[in-house]
Amino acid sequence: xxxxxELPALERTDSTTPETKVSSARLRRYAGPxxxxxxxxxxxxxxxxxxxxxxxxxxxxxPPTKIFATMVELAKSGELSRHIIATLSRVASGFVIxxxxxxxxxxxxxxxxxxxxxxxPTVQALRAIPSIAWVPLFILWLGIFExxxxxxxxxxxxxxxxxxxxxxxxxxxxxxVEVGRTxxxxxxxxxxxxxxxxxxxxxxxxxxxxxxxxWMFVVAAEFMGASEGLGYLLIDGQQLGxxxxxxxxxxxxAILGKTTDWLIELATxxxxxxxxxxxxxxxxx
Amino acid sequence: MLALDRVGKTxxxxxxxxxxxxxxxxxxxxxxxxGGSGCGKSTLLRAIAGLDRATTGTVTLDDIAITAPHAKxxxxxxxxxxxxxxxxADNIGFGLSELSAAARREKVAxxxxxxxxxxxxxAWPRELSGGQAQRVAIARxxxxxxxxxxxxxxxxxxxxxxxxxxxDHLLDLWNDTRPTLMLVTHDVDEAVVLADRVLVMxxxxxxxxxxxxxxxxxPRDRNSPHFDNFKRRVLTALDRSLDxxxxxxxxxxxxxxxxxx
Numbered sequence: 001x002x003x004x005x006e007l008p009a010l011e012r013t014d015s016t017t018p019e020t021k022v023s024s025a026r027l028r029r030y031a032g033p034x035x036x037x038x039x040x041x042x043x044x045x046x047x048x049x050x051x052x053x054x055x056x057x058x059x060x061x062x063p064p065t066k067i068f069a070t071m072v073e074l075a076k077s078g079e080l081s082r083h084i085i086a087t088l089s090r091v092a093s094g095f096v097i098x099x100x101x102x103x104x105x106x107x108x109x110x111x112x113x114x115x116x117x118x119x120x121p122t123v124q125a126l127r128a129i130p131s132i133a134w135v136p137l138f139i140l141w142l143g144i145f146e147x148x149x150x151x152x153x154x155x156x157x158x159x160x161x162x163x164x165x166x167x168x169x170x171x172x173x174x175x176x177v178e179v180g181r182t183x184x185x186x187x188x189x190x191x192x193x194x195x196x197x198x199x200x201x202x203x204x205x206x207x208x209x210x211x212x213x214x215w216m217f218v219v220a221a222e223f224m225g226a227s228e229g230l231g232y233l234l235i236d237g238q239q240l241g242x243x244x245x246x247x248x249x250x251x252x253x254a255i256l257g258k259t260t261d262w263l264i265e266l267a268t269x270x271x272x273x274x275x276x277x278x279x280x281x282x283x284x285x
Numbered sequence: 286m287l288a289l290d291r292v293g294k295t296x297x298x299x300x301x302x303x304x305x306x307x308x309x310x311x312x313x314x315x316x317x318x319x320g321g322s323g324c325g326k327s328t329l330l331r332a333i334a335g336l337d338r339a340t341t342g343t344v345t346l347d348d349i350a351i352t353a354p355h356a357k358x359x360x361x362x363x364x365x366x367x368x369x370x371x372x373x374a375d376n377i378g379f380g381l382s383e384l385s386a387a388a389r390r391e392k393v394a395x396x397x398x399x400x401x402x403x404x405x406x407x408a409w410p411r412e413l414s415g416g417q418a419q420r421v422a423i424a425r426x427x428x429x430x431x432x433x434x435x436x437x438x439x440x441x442x443x444x445x446x447x448x449x450x451x452x453d454h455l456l457d458l459w460n461d462t463r464p465t466l467m468l469v470t471h472d473v474d475e476a477v478v479l480a481d482r483v484l485v486m487x488x489x490x491x492x493x494x495x496x497x498x499x500x501x502x503x504p505r506d507r508n509s510p511h512f513d514n515f516k517r518r519v520l521t522a523l524d525r526s527l528d529x530x531x532x533x534x535x536x537x538x539x540x541x542x543x544x545x546x
Contacts, residue, residue: 176366179368183354184354
Protein backbone atom coordinates (compact mmCIF):
# COMPACT_ATOMS: atom_id res chain seq x y z
CA UNK A 1 0.00 0.00 0.00
CA UNK A 2 2.70 2.43 0.98
CA UNK A 3 4.44 1.86 -2.31
CA UNK A 4 1.41 2.59 -4.44
CA UNK A 5 0.84 5.82 -2.58
CA GLU A 6 4.35 7.00 -3.06
CA LEU A 7 4.89 6.15 -6.70
CA PRO A 8 2.46 8.66 -8.27
CA ALA A 9 3.85 11.31 -5.97
CA LEU A 10 7.26 10.78 -7.49
CA GLU A 11 5.83 11.04 -10.98
CA ARG A 12 4.02 14.24 -10.21
CA THR A 13 7.20 16.09 -9.35
CA ASP A 14 8.54 16.07 -12.87
CA SER A 15 5.54 16.02 -15.16
CA THR A 16 2.00 16.72 -14.04
CA THR A 17 -0.57 19.35 -13.35
CA PRO A 18 -4.12 18.38 -12.30
CA GLU A 19 -5.47 18.75 -15.86
CA THR A 20 -3.10 16.20 -17.30
CA LYS A 21 -4.02 13.86 -14.47
CA VAL A 22 -7.72 14.11 -15.40
CA SER A 23 -6.95 13.56 -19.05
CA SER A 24 -4.81 10.55 -18.28
CA ALA A 25 -7.72 9.04 -16.33
CA ARG A 26 -9.98 9.71 -19.29
CA LEU A 27 -7.37 8.21 -21.57
CA ARG A 28 -7.33 5.05 -19.49
CA ARG A 29 -11.11 4.73 -19.73
CA TYR A 30 -11.00 4.82 -23.52
CA ALA A 31 -7.73 2.97 -23.87
CA GLY A 32 -9.36 -0.46 -23.52
CA PRO A 33 -11.81 -0.15 -26.44
CA UNK A 34 -9.23 1.77 -28.47
CA UNK A 35 -6.83 -1.13 -28.08
CA UNK A 36 -9.38 -3.38 -29.75
CA UNK A 37 -9.69 -0.98 -32.69
CA UNK A 38 -5.96 -0.79 -33.27
CA UNK A 39 -5.65 -3.96 -35.35
CA UNK A 40 -8.60 -3.58 -37.77
CA UNK A 41 -8.08 0.15 -38.26
CA UNK A 42 -4.36 -0.36 -38.76
CA UNK A 43 -4.95 -3.06 -41.38
CA UNK A 44 -7.56 -0.92 -43.18
CA UNK A 45 -5.26 2.09 -43.29
CA UNK A 46 -2.35 -0.05 -44.49
CA UNK A 47 -4.47 -1.51 -47.28
CA UNK A 48 -5.77 1.90 -48.28
CA UNK A 49 -2.20 3.20 -48.55
CA UNK A 50 -1.13 0.11 -50.51
CA UNK A 51 -3.87 0.62 -53.09
CA UNK A 52 -3.32 4.36 -53.20
CA UNK A 53 0.42 3.82 -53.75
CA UNK A 54 -0.33 1.49 -56.64
CA UNK A 55 0.97 -1.65 -54.97
CA UNK A 56 -2.36 -3.30 -55.79
CA UNK A 57 -5.19 -2.38 -58.12
CA UNK A 58 -7.69 -3.20 -55.34
CA UNK A 59 -10.14 -4.79 -57.73
CA UNK A 60 -10.70 -8.04 -55.83
CA UNK A 61 -9.98 -6.58 -52.41
CA UNK A 62 -11.37 -3.07 -52.57
CA PRO A 63 -9.83 -0.40 -50.34
CA PRO A 64 -11.84 0.91 -47.34
CA THR A 65 -12.79 4.17 -49.05
CA LYS A 66 -14.39 2.28 -51.91
CA ILE A 67 -16.30 0.02 -49.52
CA PHE A 68 -17.47 3.07 -47.65
CA ALA A 69 -18.49 4.75 -50.91
CA THR A 70 -20.50 1.65 -51.83
CA MET A 71 -22.26 1.74 -48.49
CA VAL A 72 -23.08 5.42 -48.86
CA GLU A 73 -24.40 4.80 -52.35
CA LEU A 74 -26.59 1.93 -51.14
CA ALA A 75 -27.77 4.00 -48.23
CA LYS A 76 -28.67 6.98 -50.40
CA SER A 77 -30.86 4.92 -52.69
CA GLY A 78 -32.67 3.47 -49.67
CA GLU A 79 -31.52 0.01 -50.70
CA LEU A 80 -29.36 -0.49 -47.65
CA SER A 81 -32.02 0.11 -45.03
CA ARG A 82 -34.39 -2.19 -46.93
CA HIS A 83 -31.83 -5.01 -46.88
CA ILE A 84 -30.87 -4.41 -43.28
CA ILE A 85 -34.49 -4.36 -42.15
CA ALA A 86 -35.22 -7.56 -44.06
CA THR A 87 -32.28 -9.38 -42.47
CA LEU A 88 -32.84 -7.94 -39.01
CA SER A 89 -36.49 -8.90 -38.96
CA ARG A 90 -35.63 -12.46 -40.04
CA VAL A 91 -33.01 -12.77 -37.33
CA ALA A 92 -35.33 -11.21 -34.78
CA SER A 93 -38.28 -13.51 -35.45
CA GLY A 94 -36.08 -16.59 -35.74
CA PHE A 95 -34.25 -15.65 -32.55
CA VAL A 96 -37.46 -15.08 -30.59
CA ILE A 97 -38.96 -18.38 -31.72
CA UNK A 98 -35.72 -20.27 -31.09
CA UNK A 99 -35.22 -18.71 -27.66
CA UNK A 100 -38.79 -19.35 -26.53
CA UNK A 101 -38.72 -22.97 -27.69
CA UNK A 102 -35.18 -23.57 -26.44
CA UNK A 103 -35.92 -22.06 -23.04
CA UNK A 104 -39.15 -24.01 -22.67
CA UNK A 105 -37.74 -27.38 -23.65
CA UNK A 106 -34.44 -26.75 -21.87
CA UNK A 107 -36.28 -25.84 -18.67
CA UNK A 108 -38.52 -28.91 -18.90
CA UNK A 109 -35.57 -31.21 -19.55
CA UNK A 110 -33.52 -29.60 -16.81
CA UNK A 111 -36.25 -29.64 -14.16
CA UNK A 112 -37.92 -33.03 -14.64
CA UNK A 113 -35.69 -36.06 -14.83
CA UNK A 114 -38.39 -38.08 -16.56
CA UNK A 115 -38.83 -35.46 -19.27
CA UNK A 116 -35.08 -35.34 -19.72
CA UNK A 117 -34.82 -39.09 -20.22
CA UNK A 118 -37.75 -38.95 -22.60
CA UNK A 119 -36.85 -35.85 -24.56
CA UNK A 120 -33.15 -35.26 -24.45
CA PRO A 121 -31.90 -38.18 -26.57
CA THR A 122 -34.16 -37.13 -29.43
CA VAL A 123 -33.14 -33.49 -29.16
CA GLN A 124 -29.47 -34.46 -29.07
CA ALA A 125 -29.93 -36.64 -32.16
CA LEU A 126 -31.63 -33.75 -33.98
CA ARG A 127 -28.81 -31.47 -32.87
CA ALA A 128 -26.31 -33.78 -34.54
CA ILE A 129 -27.91 -33.03 -37.90
CA PRO A 130 -26.10 -30.13 -39.60
CA SER A 131 -28.84 -27.53 -39.59
CA ILE A 132 -28.25 -26.62 -43.23
CA ALA A 133 -29.44 -30.14 -44.02
CA TRP A 134 -32.94 -29.00 -43.09
CA VAL A 135 -33.02 -26.44 -45.90
CA PRO A 136 -34.46 -28.63 -48.67
CA LEU A 137 -37.09 -30.02 -46.32
CA PHE A 138 -38.05 -26.61 -44.98
CA ILE A 139 -38.42 -25.31 -48.53
CA LEU A 140 -40.67 -28.22 -49.41
CA TRP A 141 -42.72 -27.82 -46.24
CA LEU A 142 -42.79 -24.09 -45.79
CA GLY A 143 -42.17 -22.65 -49.24
CA ILE A 144 -39.35 -20.47 -50.43
CA PHE A 145 -40.43 -17.27 -48.70
CA GLU A 146 -40.03 -15.95 -45.18
CA UNK A 147 -41.39 -18.92 -43.21
CA UNK A 148 -38.67 -21.36 -44.22
CA UNK A 149 -35.95 -18.79 -43.57
CA UNK A 150 -37.23 -17.94 -40.11
CA UNK A 151 -37.63 -21.64 -39.35
CA UNK A 152 -34.00 -22.31 -40.24
CA UNK A 153 -32.78 -19.47 -38.04
CA UNK A 154 -35.01 -20.64 -35.20
CA UNK A 155 -33.52 -24.14 -35.46
CA UNK A 156 -30.03 -22.67 -35.26
CA UNK A 157 -30.92 -20.62 -32.18
CA UNK A 158 -32.87 -23.41 -30.48
CA UNK A 159 -30.04 -25.85 -29.75
CA UNK A 160 -27.54 -23.66 -27.92
CA UNK A 161 -30.35 -22.13 -25.85
CA UNK A 162 -31.82 -25.55 -25.06
CA UNK A 163 -28.45 -26.96 -24.04
CA UNK A 164 -27.53 -23.85 -22.08
CA UNK A 165 -30.76 -23.78 -20.09
CA UNK A 166 -30.78 -27.50 -19.37
CA UNK A 167 -27.13 -27.56 -18.38
CA UNK A 168 -27.54 -24.49 -16.20
CA UNK A 169 -30.49 -25.97 -14.32
CA UNK A 170 -28.70 -29.28 -13.83
CA UNK A 171 -25.65 -27.55 -12.42
CA UNK A 172 -27.46 -25.34 -9.90
CA UNK A 173 -25.69 -25.82 -6.58
CA UNK A 174 -27.52 -28.45 -4.50
CA UNK A 175 -26.49 -26.58 -1.36
CA UNK A 176 -28.34 -23.47 -2.47
CA VAL A 177 -31.40 -25.53 -3.38
CA GLU A 178 -31.27 -26.98 0.13
CA VAL A 179 -31.50 -23.48 1.54
CA GLY A 180 -34.72 -23.08 -0.41
CA ARG A 181 -35.96 -26.38 0.98
CA THR A 182 -35.23 -25.43 4.58
CA UNK A 183 -37.33 -22.32 4.05
CA UNK A 184 -40.05 -24.59 2.63
CA UNK A 185 -40.32 -22.91 -0.76
CA UNK A 186 -43.07 -24.30 -2.96
CA UNK A 187 -42.21 -25.53 -6.45
CA UNK A 188 -42.96 -22.21 -8.21
CA UNK A 189 -41.25 -20.21 -5.45
CA UNK A 190 -38.20 -22.45 -5.72
CA UNK A 191 -38.08 -21.77 -9.45
CA UNK A 192 -38.57 -18.03 -9.07
CA UNK A 193 -36.38 -17.39 -6.05
CA UNK A 194 -33.59 -19.95 -6.46
CA UNK A 195 -33.42 -21.58 -9.88
CA UNK A 196 -34.06 -18.56 -12.11
CA UNK A 197 -31.45 -16.29 -10.57
CA UNK A 198 -29.00 -19.17 -10.36
CA UNK A 199 -29.25 -20.03 -14.06
CA UNK A 200 -29.28 -16.43 -15.27
CA UNK A 201 -25.54 -16.05 -15.97
CA UNK A 202 -25.43 -19.25 -18.03
CA UNK A 203 -28.69 -18.25 -19.72
CA UNK A 204 -27.21 -14.98 -20.91
CA UNK A 205 -24.28 -16.86 -22.41
CA UNK A 206 -26.70 -19.26 -24.11
CA UNK A 207 -28.64 -16.30 -25.55
CA UNK A 208 -25.47 -14.78 -26.94
CA UNK A 209 -24.35 -18.04 -28.50
CA UNK A 210 -27.85 -18.47 -29.91
CA UNK A 211 -27.80 -15.00 -31.38
CA UNK A 212 -24.44 -15.67 -32.99
CA UNK A 213 -25.86 -18.78 -34.62
CA UNK A 214 -28.92 -16.81 -35.66
CA TRP A 215 -26.69 -14.43 -37.60
CA MET A 216 -24.89 -17.37 -39.13
CA PHE A 217 -28.08 -19.01 -40.27
CA VAL A 218 -29.66 -15.90 -41.69
CA VAL A 219 -26.94 -15.85 -44.33
CA ALA A 220 -27.53 -19.50 -45.15
CA ALA A 221 -31.25 -18.80 -45.33
CA GLU A 222 -30.80 -15.81 -47.62
CA PHE A 223 -28.46 -17.77 -49.87
CA MET A 224 -31.26 -20.18 -50.64
CA GLY A 225 -33.12 -17.60 -52.59
CA ALA A 226 -34.03 -14.13 -51.39
CA SER A 227 -34.80 -10.91 -53.16
CA GLU A 228 -33.66 -8.74 -50.31
CA GLY A 229 -31.48 -8.91 -47.24
CA LEU A 230 -27.75 -8.69 -46.58
CA GLY A 231 -27.29 -12.27 -47.75
CA TYR A 232 -28.88 -11.28 -51.04
CA LEU A 233 -26.36 -8.42 -51.31
CA LEU A 234 -23.58 -10.97 -50.92
CA ILE A 235 -24.90 -13.25 -53.69
CA ASP A 236 -25.73 -10.26 -55.90
CA GLY A 237 -22.20 -8.92 -55.43
CA GLN A 238 -20.73 -12.27 -56.37
CA GLN A 239 -22.88 -12.70 -59.49
CA LEU A 240 -22.33 -9.16 -60.75
CA GLY A 241 -18.64 -9.04 -59.78
CA UNK A 242 -18.96 -6.28 -57.16
CA UNK A 243 -16.47 -7.19 -54.39
CA UNK A 244 -16.99 -3.82 -52.68
CA UNK A 245 -20.65 -4.67 -52.20
CA UNK A 246 -19.73 -8.07 -50.73
CA UNK A 247 -17.27 -6.58 -48.29
CA UNK A 248 -19.73 -3.81 -47.43
CA UNK A 249 -22.36 -6.44 -46.57
CA UNK A 250 -19.81 -8.38 -44.51
CA UNK A 251 -18.84 -5.26 -42.59
CA UNK A 252 -22.50 -4.50 -41.91
CA UNK A 253 -22.96 -8.08 -40.66
CA ALA A 254 -20.05 -7.55 -38.31
CA ILE A 255 -21.47 -4.27 -37.03
CA LEU A 256 -25.00 -5.62 -36.58
CA GLY A 257 -23.79 -8.84 -34.98
CA LYS A 258 -21.56 -7.04 -32.54
CA THR A 259 -24.22 -4.42 -31.75
CA THR A 260 -26.99 -6.93 -31.02
CA ASP A 261 -24.62 -9.00 -28.89
CA TRP A 262 -23.63 -5.87 -27.00
CA LEU A 263 -27.32 -5.01 -26.49
CA ILE A 264 -27.90 -8.38 -24.79
CA GLU A 265 -24.85 -7.80 -22.63
CA LEU A 266 -26.01 -4.31 -21.77
CA ALA A 267 -29.59 -5.36 -20.99
CA THR A 268 -28.53 -8.19 -18.69
CA UNK A 269 -25.57 -6.54 -16.96
CA UNK A 270 -27.70 -5.01 -14.16
CA UNK A 271 -29.11 -8.48 -13.37
CA UNK A 272 -25.65 -9.99 -13.02
CA UNK A 273 -23.92 -7.40 -10.86
CA UNK A 274 -23.80 -9.87 -7.97
CA UNK A 275 -21.46 -12.24 -9.76
CA UNK A 276 -18.15 -12.94 -8.13
CA UNK A 277 -16.31 -14.03 -11.20
CA UNK A 278 -12.94 -13.86 -12.87
CA UNK A 279 -14.46 -11.96 -15.81
CA UNK A 280 -16.13 -9.43 -13.51
CA UNK A 281 -12.75 -7.92 -12.71
CA UNK A 282 -11.75 -7.81 -16.36
CA UNK A 283 -9.86 -11.10 -16.23
CA UNK A 284 -6.10 -11.25 -16.00
CA UNK A 285 -4.43 -8.04 -17.10
CA MET B 286 -39.58 -30.67 23.23
CA LEU B 287 -37.60 -32.33 20.48
CA ALA B 288 -37.87 -36.10 20.73
CA LEU B 289 -35.67 -38.45 18.76
CA ASP B 290 -36.92 -41.98 19.00
CA ARG B 291 -34.68 -44.75 17.68
CA VAL B 292 -33.76 -42.70 14.60
CA GLY B 293 -31.88 -44.76 12.03
CA LYS B 294 -30.74 -44.16 8.49
CA THR B 295 -29.55 -46.51 5.81
CA UNK B 296 -28.69 -44.83 2.52
CA UNK B 297 -29.85 -46.37 -0.76
CA UNK B 298 -26.26 -47.43 -1.48
CA UNK B 299 -26.40 -49.64 1.62
CA UNK B 300 -24.36 -47.44 3.94
CA UNK B 301 -25.70 -47.83 7.45
CA UNK B 302 -25.08 -44.31 8.70
CA UNK B 303 -27.13 -44.13 11.87
CA UNK B 304 -28.68 -46.67 14.19
CA UNK B 305 -31.35 -46.31 16.86
CA UNK B 306 -30.44 -42.85 18.07
CA UNK B 307 -32.71 -41.70 20.88
CA UNK B 308 -32.64 -38.47 22.82
CA UNK B 309 -35.08 -36.01 24.33
CA UNK B 310 -34.06 -32.39 24.11
CA UNK B 311 -35.82 -29.76 26.14
CA UNK B 312 -36.76 -26.36 24.78
CA UNK B 313 -33.88 -23.96 25.23
CA UNK B 314 -31.33 -26.66 25.81
CA UNK B 315 -27.99 -26.57 23.99
CA UNK B 316 -26.78 -29.96 22.87
CA UNK B 317 -23.49 -30.67 21.13
CA UNK B 318 -22.99 -33.82 19.12
CA UNK B 319 -19.42 -34.89 18.72
CA GLY B 320 -17.81 -37.98 17.29
CA GLY B 321 -15.43 -39.46 14.75
CA SER B 322 -15.80 -39.22 11.02
CA GLY B 323 -18.69 -41.21 9.65
CA CYS B 324 -20.50 -41.49 12.96
CA GLY B 325 -23.70 -40.14 11.45
CA LYS B 326 -23.66 -36.69 13.07
CA SER B 327 -24.63 -34.85 9.91
CA THR B 328 -27.07 -37.60 8.93
CA LEU B 329 -28.83 -37.13 12.25
CA LEU B 330 -28.98 -33.38 11.85
CA ARG B 331 -30.36 -33.64 8.32
CA ALA B 332 -33.05 -36.01 9.55
CA ILE B 333 -34.07 -33.54 12.26
CA ALA B 334 -34.06 -30.72 9.70
CA GLY B 335 -36.37 -32.77 7.49
CA LEU B 336 -33.93 -32.59 4.60
CA ASP B 337 -33.50 -36.39 4.59
CA ARG B 338 -35.99 -38.86 5.96
CA ALA B 339 -34.94 -41.31 8.61
CA THR B 340 -35.38 -44.89 7.46
CA THR B 341 -36.40 -46.03 10.94
CA GLY B 342 -37.62 -44.27 14.05
CA THR B 343 -39.22 -40.86 14.40
CA VAL B 344 -38.33 -37.26 14.97
CA THR B 345 -41.06 -35.31 16.74
CA LEU B 346 -41.15 -31.68 17.74
CA ASP B 347 -43.95 -30.82 20.17
CA ASP B 348 -45.82 -33.94 18.98
CA ILE B 349 -45.48 -33.03 15.31
CA ALA B 350 -43.69 -35.72 13.32
CA ILE B 351 -40.89 -34.16 11.27
CA THR B 352 -40.61 -35.61 7.78
CA ALA B 353 -39.99 -32.41 5.83
CA PRO B 354 -38.50 -29.01 6.65
CA HIS B 355 -40.59 -27.28 9.30
CA ALA B 356 -41.07 -23.61 10.15
CA LYS B 357 -40.05 -24.18 13.77
CA UNK B 358 -36.71 -25.72 12.78
CA UNK B 359 -33.89 -23.67 11.32
CA UNK B 360 -30.51 -24.88 10.18
CA UNK B 361 -27.07 -23.37 9.71
CA UNK B 362 -24.61 -25.22 7.55
CA UNK B 363 -20.86 -25.42 7.55
CA UNK B 364 -20.79 -22.97 4.65
CA UNK B 365 -22.85 -19.77 4.90
CA UNK B 366 -24.83 -20.74 1.77
CA UNK B 367 -25.93 -17.17 1.17
CA UNK B 368 -27.72 -16.50 -2.10
CA UNK B 369 -25.12 -14.59 -4.11
CA UNK B 370 -27.74 -12.61 -6.07
CA UNK B 371 -29.35 -11.13 -2.98
CA UNK B 372 -27.94 -8.33 -0.86
CA UNK B 373 -27.05 -9.11 2.73
CA ALA B 374 -30.35 -7.63 3.91
CA ASP B 375 -32.38 -9.63 1.39
CA ASN B 376 -30.54 -12.79 2.39
CA ILE B 377 -31.50 -12.28 6.01
CA GLY B 378 -35.11 -11.59 5.01
CA PHE B 379 -35.25 -14.64 2.75
CA GLY B 380 -37.38 -16.69 5.13
CA LEU B 381 -39.82 -13.86 5.86
CA SER B 382 -41.59 -13.70 2.53
CA GLU B 383 -45.04 -14.03 4.08
CA LEU B 384 -44.53 -10.84 6.06
CA SER B 385 -45.35 -7.40 4.66
CA ALA B 386 -42.43 -5.50 3.19
CA ALA B 387 -42.37 -3.02 6.06
CA ALA B 388 -42.45 -5.67 8.77
CA ARG B 389 -39.76 -7.58 6.96
CA ARG B 390 -37.56 -4.50 6.67
CA GLU B 391 -37.90 -3.84 10.37
CA LYS B 392 -37.03 -7.40 11.37
CA VAL B 393 -34.08 -7.48 9.01
CA ALA B 394 -32.79 -4.18 10.33
CA UNK B 395 -33.02 -5.51 13.89
CA UNK B 396 -31.21 -8.70 12.95
CA UNK B 397 -28.50 -6.78 11.10
CA UNK B 398 -27.93 -4.60 14.12
CA UNK B 399 -27.91 -7.66 16.37
CA UNK B 400 -25.10 -9.33 14.38
CA UNK B 401 -23.28 -6.02 13.96
CA UNK B 402 -23.52 -5.79 10.19
CA UNK B 403 -25.83 -2.81 9.72
CA UNK B 404 -23.27 -1.12 7.48
CA UNK B 405 -23.21 -4.19 5.22
CA UNK B 406 -26.98 -4.25 4.59
CA UNK B 407 -26.64 -3.45 0.91
CA ALA B 408 -23.41 -5.34 0.28
CA TRP B 409 -23.27 -8.45 -1.89
CA PRO B 410 -22.35 -11.70 -0.14
CA ARG B 411 -19.11 -11.82 -2.14
CA GLU B 412 -17.95 -8.70 -0.33
CA LEU B 413 -18.11 -10.34 3.11
CA SER B 414 -15.38 -12.12 5.01
CA GLY B 415 -15.95 -15.72 6.08
CA GLY B 416 -16.93 -14.74 9.60
CA GLN B 417 -19.28 -11.98 8.43
CA ALA B 418 -20.94 -14.34 5.95
CA GLN B 419 -21.55 -16.91 8.67
CA ARG B 420 -23.02 -14.19 10.88
CA VAL B 421 -25.44 -13.36 8.09
CA ALA B 422 -26.32 -17.05 7.85
CA ILE B 423 -26.98 -17.13 11.59
CA ALA B 424 -29.17 -14.04 11.32
CA ARG B 425 -31.06 -15.55 8.39
CA UNK B 426 -31.77 -18.71 10.37
CA UNK B 427 -32.74 -16.88 13.56
CA UNK B 428 -34.92 -14.13 12.14
CA UNK B 429 -38.00 -16.38 11.60
CA UNK B 430 -37.58 -17.26 15.33
CA UNK B 431 -37.27 -21.04 15.11
CA UNK B 432 -37.90 -23.17 18.16
CA UNK B 433 -35.00 -25.41 17.25
CA UNK B 434 -31.82 -24.26 15.56
CA UNK B 435 -29.56 -26.92 14.08
CA UNK B 436 -25.92 -26.12 13.41
CA UNK B 437 -23.80 -28.42 11.27
CA UNK B 438 -20.15 -27.64 12.09
CA UNK B 439 -20.98 -23.96 11.68
CA UNK B 440 -17.60 -22.52 12.59
CA UNK B 441 -15.22 -25.19 11.35
CA UNK B 442 -14.17 -23.23 8.28
CA UNK B 443 -13.16 -20.17 10.30
CA UNK B 444 -9.89 -19.23 11.94
CA UNK B 445 -9.54 -19.86 15.67
CA UNK B 446 -10.03 -16.24 16.68
CA UNK B 447 -13.16 -15.67 14.57
CA UNK B 448 -14.50 -19.00 15.79
CA UNK B 449 -14.27 -17.99 19.45
CA UNK B 450 -15.86 -14.71 18.62
CA UNK B 451 -18.78 -16.34 16.88
CA UNK B 452 -19.24 -18.92 19.63
CA ASP B 453 -19.69 -16.11 22.15
CA HIS B 454 -21.88 -14.26 19.70
CA LEU B 455 -24.06 -17.31 19.16
CA LEU B 456 -24.62 -17.68 22.91
CA ASP B 457 -25.49 -14.03 23.08
CA LEU B 458 -28.06 -14.40 20.31
CA TRP B 459 -29.39 -17.59 21.85
CA ASN B 460 -30.06 -15.66 25.04
CA ASP B 461 -32.56 -13.40 23.21
CA THR B 462 -35.21 -16.04 22.54
CA ARG B 463 -33.62 -19.18 24.02
CA PRO B 464 -34.33 -21.64 21.22
CA THR B 465 -33.10 -25.21 21.39
CA LEU B 466 -29.65 -25.43 19.83
CA MET B 467 -28.37 -28.65 18.42
CA LEU B 468 -24.80 -28.40 17.25
CA VAL B 469 -22.66 -30.87 15.39
CA THR B 470 -18.97 -30.22 15.89
CA HIS B 471 -15.47 -31.63 15.66
CA ASP B 472 -14.18 -29.20 18.20
CA VAL B 473 -14.12 -30.31 21.85
CA ASP B 474 -13.58 -26.74 23.01
CA GLU B 475 -16.61 -25.60 21.11
CA ALA B 476 -18.76 -28.38 22.53
CA VAL B 477 -17.77 -27.59 26.11
CA VAL B 478 -18.09 -23.82 25.70
CA LEU B 479 -21.58 -23.99 24.26
CA ALA B 480 -23.39 -27.11 25.37
CA ASP B 481 -25.47 -28.12 28.38
CA ARG B 482 -25.02 -31.69 27.19
CA VAL B 483 -22.42 -33.28 24.97
CA LEU B 484 -23.52 -36.39 23.12
CA VAL B 485 -20.55 -38.48 22.01
CA MET B 486 -21.26 -40.77 19.09
CA UNK B 487 -19.37 -43.75 17.80
CA UNK B 488 -19.06 -44.70 14.16
CA UNK B 489 -20.00 -47.60 11.92
CA UNK B 490 -22.90 -47.52 12.29
CA UNK B 491 -23.36 -44.17 13.95
CA UNK B 492 -24.94 -44.45 17.39
CA UNK B 493 -24.99 -42.72 20.74
CA UNK B 494 -22.00 -43.69 22.84
CA UNK B 495 -21.96 -41.47 25.88
CA UNK B 496 -23.69 -38.45 27.30
CA UNK B 497 -21.79 -35.84 29.30
CA UNK B 498 -23.64 -33.10 31.16
CA UNK B 499 -21.67 -29.89 31.30
CA UNK B 500 -22.99 -28.13 34.38
CA UNK B 501 -20.81 -25.06 34.24
CA UNK B 502 -22.31 -21.61 34.70
CA UNK B 503 -22.30 -19.25 31.73
CA PRO B 504 -20.35 -17.32 30.61
CA ARG B 505 -17.75 -20.06 30.74
CA ASP B 506 -14.10 -19.37 31.21
CA ARG B 507 -12.15 -21.32 28.64
CA ASN B 508 -9.08 -21.30 30.90
CA SER B 509 -10.63 -22.49 34.15
CA PRO B 510 -9.70 -25.90 35.60
CA HIS B 511 -13.39 -26.96 35.53
CA PHE B 512 -13.49 -26.25 31.85
CA ASP B 513 -10.37 -28.34 31.33
CA ASN B 514 -11.89 -31.08 33.37
CA PHE B 515 -14.94 -31.30 31.11
CA LYS B 516 -12.75 -31.12 28.03
CA ARG B 517 -10.75 -34.06 29.29
CA ARG B 518 -13.91 -36.05 29.97
CA VAL B 519 -15.18 -35.44 26.46
CA LEU B 520 -11.80 -36.33 24.97
CA THR B 521 -11.64 -39.53 27.01
CA ALA B 522 -15.13 -40.47 25.89
CA LEU B 523 -14.12 -39.81 22.29
CA ASP B 524 -11.06 -41.98 22.66
CA ARG B 525 -13.12 -44.78 24.12
CA SER B 526 -15.73 -44.40 21.40
CA LEU B 527 -12.98 -45.21 18.95
CA ASP B 528 -11.59 -48.09 21.07
CA UNK B 529 -8.36 -46.23 21.55
CA UNK B 530 -7.92 -47.20 25.20
CA UNK B 531 -7.37 -50.82 24.22
CA UNK B 532 -3.69 -51.46 25.00
CA UNK B 533 -2.90 -53.26 21.76
CA UNK B 534 -4.66 -50.60 19.69
CA UNK B 535 -1.45 -48.86 18.61
CA UNK B 536 -1.32 -50.64 15.30
CA UNK B 537 -5.02 -49.98 14.67
CA UNK B 538 -4.92 -46.34 15.63
CA UNK B 539 -2.52 -45.53 12.82
CA UNK B 540 -5.03 -46.85 10.33
CA UNK B 541 -6.79 -43.50 10.23
CA UNK B 542 -10.06 -44.48 11.86
CA UNK B 543 -8.84 -43.08 15.14
CA UNK B 544 -8.49 -39.66 13.55
CA UNK B 545 -11.80 -38.52 14.91
CA UNK B 546 -11.07 -34.90 14.11
